[in-house]
Amino acid sequence: MPLPSVLIVCSHFPPLNRTGGRRPYYLALALQNAGHRVSVLTSTGEGDADRQVDLQGIRVMRCPLTHVQRDMNGWQRLLAKAHHQYRHTFLHGPLRVLADTLLPEEHAARWDVLPEEVTDRLGMSDVVLATVPGWGPARAAYQLA
Numbered sequence: 001m002p003l004p005s006v007l008i009v010c011s012h013f014p015p016l017n018r019t020g021g022r023r024p025y026y027l028a029l030a031l032q033n034a035g036h037r038v039s040v041l042t043s044t045g046e047g048d049a050d051r052q053v054d055l056q057g058i059r060v061m062r063c064p065l066t067h068v069q070r071d072m073n074g075w076q077r078l079l080a081k082a083h084h085q086y087r088h089t090f091l092h093g094p095l096r097v098l099a100d101t102l103l104p105e106e107h108a109a110r111w112d113v114l115p116e117e118v119t120d121r122l123g124m125s126d127v128v129l130a131t132v133p134g135w136g137p138a139r140a141a142y143q144l145a
Contacts, residue, residue, distance in 0.1 A: 004126035005037040009141040011132050013042040024131050028058050039122040061121050063113040070112060076103055115143045
């Protein structure tokens with residue numbers, strides 16, 4: 001009987017060289033060495049796409065962080081754009097109150113990825129592990145579970 005396939009959702013992953021990127025990588029390697037099919041969903045860091053790294057067969061999908069996401073409706077997108085555009089002006093205070101009240105959690109830097117895009121690219125996973133401190137990646141893991 002094959003072992004369950006695992007999707008790891010994390011904020012950072014190699015080639016990012018810091019603790020937040022190394023721990024999920026070593027977890028993925030350990031699971032893969034135990035015989036699991038391992039995929040990773042992570043954010044796009046600056047320069048990640050340009051740097052090549054040997055991930056030893058681990059499939060990785062990187063998602064952009066953005067202040068406007070495709071799952072927002074029209075007025076939410078308008079409010080998110082205004083909140084971002086006027087962040088260094090006197091309008092920021094009132095717009096932040098509106099944005100924090102009416103927009104999804106961590107709206108200023110959420111992953112712009114839809115669950116069907118992840119399953120199309122990485123396939124269905126039996127187990128979803130979220131190894132993240134923030135709500136954005138945890139929310140993505142919840143939608144994929």
